[in-house]
Amino acid sequence: MSPLRSAWWRRMATIALGLGTGLVLAQTYPTREVRLVVPYSAGGSSDVVARVIGGELQRLWNKPVVVENKAGASGNIGSMEVVRAAPDGYTLLVQNDTMLTNLALQGKLPYDHQSDLTPILLVGVTPLMIVAHPASGITDVASLVAASRQRAGGLSYGSCGVGSPAHFVMELFRQKTRIELQQIGYRGCAPAVVDVVSGQIPVAAVSANLVLAHVKSGRLRAVGVSSAQRYAALPDVPTLAEQGLQPFDLSTWKALMGPARLPDAVVQKIGQDVGHLLKTPGVIATLEQAGVDIQTGDAAALARVIEADATRYRELAAAANLRPN
Template sequence: MLVRSFKAFLSLLVVQLGAYAHAGQEWPTRPIKWIVPFTAGSAPDIGARVVGDALQGVLKQPIVIENRPGAGGNVGTAMVARAQPDGYTWLYSSSPTASNMKMYRTPGYSALKDFAHISLIGTSDCLLVVNGTTGPKSIEELVSLARQNPGKLSYASGGIGTPAHIAMELFLRAAHANALHVPYKGAGPSTVAVITKEVDFSYPTFGVALPEVQGGRLRALATSGAKRNRTLPSVPTLEELGYGDSALSTFGGLSVPAGTPTPVIVKIQQALDAVLAQPAVRAKLEERGSTFVGTSTSAEYTEMIRREIEHTQAMMQTLNIQPQ
């Protein structure tokens, strides 16, 4: 009886392993949904659309970008965490995927347990911007205005706890100035708020702000990178201006629900490696403000997310920010 039971177990195991491998061989057989947990026009949305368009040619299936913003990215991220781990639902993971683990008491997911983080796609700087017509013309002028009018200036971010929010609080702390934080649902709306003069300044990702700077609707006072961005070489870095602690580089990548079959993950990684090696794709991402474009191993990307969680906790303690 015991022998028969063991044989039955082995037979079932062989069938399951065969199906597991077969799934990887056949995948994908239908359209793939790529969830971007931020608004259309945000940096993650821009990146996903550029990369998704190229991936369609490699995987021979449509990549459908679906924006699911809300709660600083938690709504869409939690949706993917609960999705079937079959390779047909992806997450455009990014810095807030990690930082929200500390910024929110109940984000609705675990960044390190609920996902297989496949690869980095790229990193991007941010731009400290003001209104292109009426805003101050330098960081020094902005700081002076904030000091002369404590609490009367306001700044926008893409949401509470986003890297831009924390970086701006560090900037104001270093400048010995105060300003009211006004959170919006993404970098796009926070940028529009500066143009329409709802707020005085903002710190959106480079790609979101760049067209508005080039069109004169926004004025860039500083960039967050370690060195000047070649697209706007006349704009100084915050580090040059003495605010190095406010420097910020955001990242984005591709993640899937935990439990997704390894053969499927390998296929996704290979496809991503192929498209990010294409000069045309790299150029499109760099034109939109990416400072680094390239893939990583799953272990490297997972470690990047883990470090961002720890960094967020340290910054919250420094600024005495409480989780929402």
């Protein structure tokens, strides 16, 4: 046999062995404890997603599913732990789009989001919402634009921080309306909510679930939501796109990922099981209460979402000349 033909057969044998190993692994998976790594602090929406899914998978699989919060370095510490893990499905990552805002702001991450991680499943999205204090007189996009044009240098608004998804939403808003806006970047969404409710700032852009109660009570007025569809918990609040800013679709997402080279059969097994759980009424209700609108899709769909958002955040950061603080 020629060397070329011999090399071809070795390659085919290696591929067949890998496919066979993946299929066998998927048929028996899981046989032991599965770790869900959340690269952010406990109590946030990503943590809630992990604990809801983990609890349901533990019942389904009859194996321990442990949630571990590995916060730090804007999510990089926990993400790197999964990047370094064996590609066997026993260490998984509950990730959100902070990975991509960090990439756009910093220019690079300590890992490659394309080659070092395996997309498994999109779980859901949480839109950002622009809200205003009632005394501001701002009730919608038109009145926000008018108020900003009346002030030299533009209206001040609070966000969840420089380079946060809320910051990117307002940069896109600024580009589409051609107005000036002055960001007050807080360390997280919660203090921005406190200041807009108290009237210290007239407007804020924050995760929609964090202002749900304030909008319902009338303490804040909802200007609009950043997603393509209306927010399920506040269906009467129009989207920004509905108010003339088309296209406008920029939400925070939650997704399940694994290390690179995770076998396709294992990816499909996890995706199918989690996808089934996300259709159950109890899970839907719990996640909606946490502000997550469930949106599922296979690994290929998640990969498309990630790449589309990576491009969009990069372009917004470049246009706004955003730099790390």
